[in-house]
Amino acid sequence: MEHGTQNSDPVVSNRTMEIVVAGLFALVALVVMADSIRVGNGWGADGPKAGYFPFYVGLIMLVSSLATLAVNIWRHSGERTAFVEKHQLALVLQVLVPSVVFVILTAFLGIYLSAMLFIAFFMHWVGKYPIKTILPVAILVPAGLFVMFEIWFLVPLPKGPVETMLGF
Amino acid sequence: MPEREGNLEALGSLIHGFGVLADPMNIAYMFIGITLGVLIGVLPGLGGANGVAILLPLTFSMSPTSAIIMLSCIYWGALFGGAITSVLFNIPGEPWSVATTFDGHPMAQKGHAGEALTAAFTSSFFGAFVAVLLITFLAPVIAGFALRFGPAEFFAVQLLTFCSFVGMGSESPFKVLCAMMLGFALAAVGLDSVTGELRMTFGSVELLRGFDFLIAVIGLFGIGEILLTMEEGLAFKGKSAKINAKVVWETWKSLPRYWVTAIRGSIVGCWMGITPGGATPASFMSYGLAKRFSKNRQNFGNGEVEGVVAPETAAHAAGTSALLPMLTLGIPGSPTAAVLLGGLLIWGLQPGPLLFVEQKEFVWGLIASMYLGNIAGLIVVLTTVPVFASILRIPFSIIAPVIVVICAVGAYTVHNAFLDIVMMLVFGVVGYVFKKLSYPLAPLVLALVLGDMAESSFRQAMLVSQGDLAIFWSNPLVGSIVTLALVMLFWPLISALLRKRQSRQDGGTQVMPVK
Numbered sequence: 001m002e003h004g005t006q007n008s009d010p011v012v013s014n015r016t017m018e019i020v021v022a023g024l025f026a027l028v029a030l031v032v033m034a035d036s037i038r039v040g041n042g043w044g045a046d047g048p049k050a051g052y053f054p055f056y057v058g059l060i061m062l063v064s065s066l067a068t069l070a071v072n073i074w075r076h077s078g079e080r081t082a083f084v085e086k087h088q089l090a091l092v093l094q095v096l097v098p099s100v101v102f103v104i105l106t107a108f109l110g111i112y113l114s115a116m117l118f119i120a121f122f123m124h125w126v127g128k129y130p131i132k133t134i135l136p137v138a139i140l141v142p143a144g145l146f147v148m149f150e151i152w153f154l155v156p157l158p159k160g161p162v163e164t165m166l167g168f
Numbered sequence: 169m170p171e172r173e174g175n176l177e178a179l180g181s182l183i184h185g186f187g188v189l190a191d192p193m194n195i196a197y198m199f200i201g202i203t204l205g206v207l208i209g210v211l212p213g214l215g216g217a218n219g220v221a222i223l224l225p226l227t228f229s230m231s232p233t234s235a236i237i238m239l240s241c242i243y244w245g246a247l248f249g250g251a252i253t254s255v256l257f258n259i260p261g262e263p264w265s266v267a268t269t270f271d272g273h274p275m276a277q278k279g280h281a282g283e284a285l286t287a288a289f290t291s292s293f294f295g296a297f298v299a300v301l302l303i304t305f306l307a308p309v310i311a312g313f314a315l316r317f318g319p320a321e322f323f324a325v326q327l328l329t330f331c332s333f334v335g336m337g338s339e340s341p342f343k344v345l346c347a348m349m350l351g352f353a354l355a356a357v358g359l360d361s362v363t364g365e366l367r368m369t370f371g372s373v374e375l376l377r378g379f380d381f382l383i384a385v386i387g388l389f390g391i392g393e394i395l396l397t398m399e400e401g402l403a404f405k406g407k408s409a410k411i412n413a414k415v416v417w418e419t420w421k422s423l424p425r426y427w428v429t430a431i432r433g434s435i436v437g438c439w440m441g442i443t444p445g446g447a448t449p450a451s452f453m454s455y456g457l458a459k460r461f462s463k464n465r466q467n468f469g470n471g472e473v474e475g476v477v478a479p480e481t482a483a484h485a486a487g488t489s490a491l492l493p494m495l496t497l498g499i500p501g502s503p504t505a506a507v508l509l510g511g512l513l514i515w516g517l518q519p520g521p522l523l524f525v526e527q528k529e530f531v532w533g534l535i536a537s538m539y540l541g542n543i544a545g546l547i548v549v550l551t552t553v554p555v556f557a558s559i560l561r562i563p564f565s566i567i568a569p570v571i572v573v574i575c576a577v578g579a580y581t582v583h584n585a586f587l588d589i590v591m592m593l594v595f596g597v598v599g600y601v602f603k604k605l606s607y608p609l610a611p612l613v614l615a616l617v618l619g620d621m622a623e624s625s626f627r628q629a630m631l632v633s634q635g636d637l638a639i640f641w642s643n644p645l646v647g648s649i650v651t652l653a654l655v656m657l658f659w660p661l662i663s664a665l666l667r668k669r670q671s672r673q674d675g676g677t678q679v680m681p682v683k
Contacts, residue, residue: 014605021605025346032353035368039360047631050365053623054356061349064342071342083604088399095398096597099391099572103589106576115573119566127565141570145577153226155581 010082017083018072025065032058098122110160112142178308185532197238198541202548205245210253210556216246217503218389221382222578224511232515233530237537243504244541247487248549251288256557264483267451271475278471282415287476293546295481298434299488300538310496314521319628320639324649326622329499333611335659348611354379355619374587381616382582387592388609390575392599394568426477429458433478437485441501442492454482503610506617
């Protein structure tokens with residue numbers, strides 16, 4: 001709640017976001033319906049075709065997203081409320097961007113090493129912890145996961161060159 | 169007297185179920201499950217649904233009975249855990265404990281945290297107990313009844329499930345429908361099992377497998393929650409809790425006074441849990457009712473024990489009774505029940521009426537574990553509150569990356585696919601946006617789980633009738649379920665009309681607020 005009282009500029013208003021999301025829903029609905037028509041949304045020789053059910057799913061989605069869209073275009077009340085404010089977005093990106101980098105790293109380094117780097121970086125950058133607090137957490141969490149998954153439950157997780165070097 | 173015979177049979181099966189539990193390993197899994205569950209319930213970003221989803225792959229090597237015992241105990245633990253954060257930190261760990269903060273936290277502020285927690289745990293236990301009793305005696309009856317269901321009846325029950333979300337949700341009905349249909353659409357992606365046709369894969373090999381709801385659950389609830397928590401810039405500033413035997417005893421002595429509230433809460437909870445209203449609205453409704461009928465109603469919101477008893481009994485009763493339709497009909501009443509259902513499917517157990525005939529040992533072992541699991545849960549939470557409270561004091565900048573890592577591990581282990589981790593992040597962002605615009609996540613998840621089943625029963629029904637929708641009114645049973653479902657679907661419209669008429673009659677007197 002530390003940031004709750006502080007006022008900052010809205011990045012995007014609730015109304016805009018509502019319209020964008022409802023529009024995306026309508027788009028998805030159209031894709032679903034188009035694909036259902038492609039595979040056939042009618043009655044085949046042996047009963048309903050593959051697109052029979054999804055077509056109506058798409059249709060209901062289209063109608064209800066258009067309703068949400070219309071309500072929000074009609075009404076301007078959402079204009080003044082912010083969907084997300086600048087400092088909030090900054091905070092969200094503070095988690096999201098490192099998480100994305102972590103996931104990309106996982107593809108190359110394996111999950112254990114990337115987790116270690118991710119936790120260490122996040123604690124240093126967001127939490128501003130001294131190195132002596134960071135190290136135990138960043139090492140023990142992946143190590144704990146390793147013991148639990150690879151040794152105890154025998155569930156393999158993505159591993160990278162370092163683990164291969166160590167013989168796993 | 170067939171009914172009495174049925175009850176006796178249920179009791180006999182239950183005793184047999186307790187025999188299954190006598191295995192010490194199962195008891196050990198039970199306590200591990202409860203402890204993990206409380207941990208999950210306490211930590212932000214890990215809730216009942218995604219906690220169970222993440223831990224699901226760990227149970228693949230166990231026997232189905234042990235696995236479901238552990239998983240359902242994680243669920244009980246998560247239900248208990250939500251109360252801890254509500255009372256001590258004024259932060260509901262789970263949506264269904266929001267109503268517990270209203271009176272629980274003021275009690276903690278006045279230095280009565282111990283009493284509030286004891287009252288919360290005990291009433292949770294009571295609510296769950298009532299629901300388990302209901303399951304014990306009602307489940308075999310419903311399962312027996314459902315054995316005669318055809319595809320039309322199954323689709324009707326599924327329709328009722330989904331329409332209830334529209335009728336009972338507090339969100340805009342259009343948004344509920346949108347989220348739900350998105351779930352159905354995602355469920356349809358991939359190979360159509362009936363015609364062998366590829367749907368919505370757009371030439372991608374990765375999409376052939378379709379979308380796994382476990383990944384969606386981990387992303388939507390786990391990552392989405394982390395993003396939301398981060399946005400609020402949450403700093404945990406909690407009250408300390410001291411629970412000792414004396415406080416527990418003193419509180420227990422005072423609790424019988426609230427028996428009416430507790431029973432009312434349990435009934436509301438059971439009802440909302442079976443029809444998938446869910447634990448969250450049940451807890452609000454029970455709190456509202458208690459406030460309306462209580463003698464101390466002016467004290468509600470300032471730390472009234474009754475205000476803790478009411479939502480907690482309802483939430484736990486709903487959480488537990490959500491398993492009744494899951495076991496008997498294969499239709500889960502909550503996202504967490506849906507994840508448990510997914511687990512059953514992975515072990516090759518098809519939930520539904522046949523489960524009670526073919527997998528007797530499994531079903532009654534599970535029901536017996538509900539009794540013991542809740543007792544174990546009560547013991548664990550009463551003795552370990554200080555430990556869990558101290559976990560909550562770990563700053564968010566340490567917890568957040570650790571939870572993201574755990575979610576990633578959970579997403580990966582479902583299919584050993586790297587792309588699933590990426591998908592989890594995407595679902596996380598979707599979950600964040602949906603939460604902020606109040607698109608409900610529960611119908612999305614349930615549609616994703618039940619999509620294939622609903623579609624195949626609809627298709628079969630259509631095949632039987634050669635495409636005539638009249639089959640849904642072909643006998644009184646299916647007709648009344650479908651009609652009820654349609655009433656639920658149009659309930660927002662109906663209730664708006666009724667209110668308008670009433671306010672015109674009353675000359676515009678105050679209308680009860682919905683929330």
